[in-house]
Amino acid sequence: MLDKELRSMIGQVKDGRMDRRAFIKRMAAVGLTAPLANQILALGGVAMAEGASTYKPTKRGGGGALKLLWWQGPTLLNPHFATGTKDQDGSRLFYEPLACWDPDGNMKLVLATEIPSIQNGLLAADGKSVTWKLKPGVKWHDGKPFSADDLVFTWQYAKDPATAAITIGVYRDITVEKIDDLTVKITFPKPTPFWADAFVGAGAGQILPKHLFADYIGSKSREAPTNLSPVGTGPYKFVEFKPGDLIRGVINPDYHMQNRPYFDSVEMKGGGDAVSAARAVIQTGEYDFGWNIQVEDDVLLRLEKGGKGKTVYAVGGDTEFIALNFTDPNVEVDGERSSMKTKHPLFSDPAVRKALSMLVDRDSVKKAIYGRAGRTTANFLNGPEKFVSKNTNWEFNIEKAAKMLDDAGWKPGADGIREKDGKKLKILYQTAINGPRQKTQAIVKQACQKAGIDVELKSVVASVFFSSDVANPDTYPKFYADIEMFQIPLSQPDPSQHMRRYLSTAVATKENKWQGTNFPRWVNKDYDAAINAADTEMDPVKRAALYIKANDLMWEDTVFIPVMHRLKVEAAANNLRPVISGWANETDNLFDWYREE
Amino acid sequence: MSQYVLRRLLIAIPSLLGISAVLFFVLALAPGDPFSELATNPNVPPEVQAALRAKFGLDDPIYLRYVHWLNAMLHGDWGFSFVSRMDVDKLILQRLPTTLYVIGSAQILALLIAIPVGVYAATKPYSLFDQVANTLAFVGFSLPTFFTGILFILIFSVTLDWLPFVYTTDVKATGIHWVFEMIRQAIMPVAVLGLFQAASMTRFVRSAMLDVIRLDYITTARAKGLGQAKVIVKHVMRNAMIPVVTLIALQIPAVFGGAIVTEQIFRIPGIGSLLISSILSNDTPVVMAVTFVFACLVVLFNLIADILYGWLDPRISFR
Secondary structure (H helix, E strand, O other): OOHHHHHHHHHHHHHOOOOHHHHHHHHHHOOOOHHHHHHHHHHOOOOOOEOOOOOOOOOOOOOOEEEEEEOOOOOOOOHHHOOOHHHHHHHOOOOOOOEEEOOOOOEEEOOEOOOOOOOOOOEOOOOOEEEEEEOOOOEOOOOOEOOHHHHHHHHHHHHOHHHOOOOHHHHOOOEEEEEEOOEEEEEOOOOOOOOOOOOEHHHHOOOOOHHHHHHHOHHHHHHOHHHOOOOOOOOEEEEEEEOOOEEEEEEOOOOOOOOOOOOOEEEEEEOOOHHHHHHHHHHOOOOOEEOOOOOOHHHHHHHHOOOOEEEEEEEEEEEEEEEEOOOOOOOOEOOEOOOOOOOOOOOOOHHHHHHHHHOOOHHHHHHHHHHHHEEOOOOOOOOOHHHOOOOOOOOOOHHHHHHHHHHOOOEEOOOOOEEEOOEEOEEEEEEEOOHHHHHHHHHHHHHHHHOOOEEEEEEEOHHHHOOOOOOOOOOOOOOOOOEEEEEOOOOOOOOHHHHHOOOHHHEOOOOOOOOOOEOOOOOOHHHHHHHHHHHHOOOHHHHHHHHHHHHHHHHHOOOEEEEEEEEEEEEEEOOEEOOOOOOOOOOOOHHHOEEOO | OHHHHHHHHHHHHHHHHHHHHHHHHHHHHOOOOOOHHHHOOOOOOHHHHHHHHHHOOOOOOHHHHHHHHHHHHHOOOOOEOOOOOOEHHHHHHHHHHHHHHHHHHHHHHHHHHHHHHHHHHHHOOOOHHHHHHHHHHHHHHHOOHHHHHHHHHHHHHHHOOOOOOOOOOOOOOOHHHHHHHHHHHHHHHHHHHHHHHHHHHHHHHHHHHHHHHOOHHHHHHHHOOOOHHHHHHHHHHHHHHHHHHHHHHHHHHHHHHHHHHHHHHHOOOOHHHHHHHHHHOOOHHHHHHHHHHHHHHHHHHHHHHHHHHHHHOOOOOOO
16 A cells, blocks of 8 residues: 555544544555554554444443353463463453453553543654553552552563563563653653553553552562452452462452443353363353363364354464474584574475475365364464555465476485485474364375375474473474474564564574574564564554565565464353453453343 | 381381482473463563573572472472462462362262172172172273263263253352252262272272181171171171271372362362363472372371271281
């Protein structure tokens, strides 16, 4: 889309000559829509739309008990210590951020009164600061008033390395200052196009009460009694917590949102496995809602027949991909395999990478495994939609792949396996142990065999594969295999953090104890330039174009073979109206949940 | 007697030390990382992971970590869970009542089935009743609990819709309803565990009874003109129970082990499911503590069995 055209459209919206919906529709038509479309408007000087609410109940309470089933139960209730999304989900019942994300990726206000925009003066035009106005009259569950001091404190708490908060990355480089009791100003060290990270969403945004945590900042953080008995501002008050098993809460009669919440109490039960959780919600109706139902679609369809519940899907940006190793995993240099000093013997030929991409039958994977919970894609970056490239394509074609290999000089040997210059096309394909992943491996292996590529499959226990254990050779950052498959969740409606992982400065090596995030060890100057420019680019259109370019560079070089754009799958009782966003934790919009009578 | 107990307790110390060392080193050498989920979270910089590892001492040499652990244990500090960031002993104590309730009920159920069936089968060996009881016992201990558990769920929860299959510690009722609910939700797990135990125990009771029933003093008792009931209960059973009691005592730690699977299936928040989830999330302090508790139970119940043995059969002396 032309920069100028967009600018004039933003102008029209600003003057009221074009309505917001029409603008978003136009954006959609050219592939530039959804979650951040509103942020485009915000940065263009039009206030960000607040997510529309579908909440119907006209009075607070009266909805009975809400029974949630998290098959991995939360194990702690301090969101800044969360070791997984499950802990953020549990904490979010009680704690709140300033704003959260609705299913379309729009911002929804929680503890703030206004969405910052350049127009209302709360967002600096240079993107270096943002000001938030807090809702007046909000009280913590213990009756103490909520104020700007709590935000400043949360920032100090999270950024202190001794606290060992996992949200340190969000708060480390920013400055939070109190303007008055109900106003805070966040200052960024450089122009920050995505300013809605600190204090927004369940991942890093949950605000802690200063009066209860003040004595437990830094190295004393683990002794805080409030770590296990949260006192928040949320729709439910804390009653009981048994790690890994149960969280209970009751309605907060003083909740700051009108007519909310609907349910009189909430219970979050943990333990078990995804299949039996699906059964308890969909088939027997013992629970109202089941989290993260990663179960084969066949099973879900069977359970849904005449059941008491159904599956619910939310679109986000999670992509299951196969990453290609650009270094040689079989040669050891200075005590390190997959060293940057080597080149992959097979993948250094682009034809091999392209052929491999053509051998991944995404349609079959969708049909046989992911079903309704997946979408086929050619892109590594699949959301928000504004950042999704329309320039790419994919196909599954064994003959074409074979021909491509033939042309590149990879001829079948006596055993049917292709070879060139004495190098055989034999690859090791690793992934974490997980039913759908092993099935995908089998589908890919079969196609590869037909094309004369020998694939050896390897499955690693998830707790090892995703570990940062320096001593273990089977972790994904070490990448001691030719290709590996998994997904990295896109935890916010912005691709910046996600795409920064593959900068050439972030290569995982022995030197940085494999903490580098660029595990394919792909190095591309154009990519680096695009990402670095996008990081400070305040023009939303140029910024989107940069990320699209970065994605296309990855596609051209076949760094990743995207297998499936995965949707969130949840199970809900037929009469429950949950609000689930692909851009946020499941409980982020819990205040809007209700039951249809 | 007290000297014997004291000596046995002293012997238990080095064996527990040995067990703890083996457990600790095996766990430390096992792969995995409690902070693995953070690794794919783009919000968490790698330095934070490194800092967390350092904070929880995961980067220290293994022997040093063992010495730290042992020292803390001697001071009554069971360790600190990486994943829950709370004291391990609290975590375990929180889950103990549920485990005791389920395992205790299962053990009682097993006894209530095994003793009458075993005794009756032994009085009429190779009768129809004996054959049926034997067959069922074989079936019972051949079927693993994870299989019978799922079978029960399919029959009683999904098809018949009689019983809930998610166990909850927080039953919303009071008085008699609370008791009723607690019993209702425990029926399936207790039945699964209890029947499995009962199967092997029945076989054991039967053979112990048969051993005794052939002895001369039983013939004497019968010759005296005592009734069948009196002979069986007072003369045969009392002596046959000696090995049975030992067996039960020795089996209790094994029941805790068997309960792990059952707890997972029915989502019972007991020690077993704590162990499983801790293993899956590599929460080594919790795994260490729970396995160590199991080890202590084995040693303790061995001791109890030995003492009971002597008490039941005075011919065995303590030396």
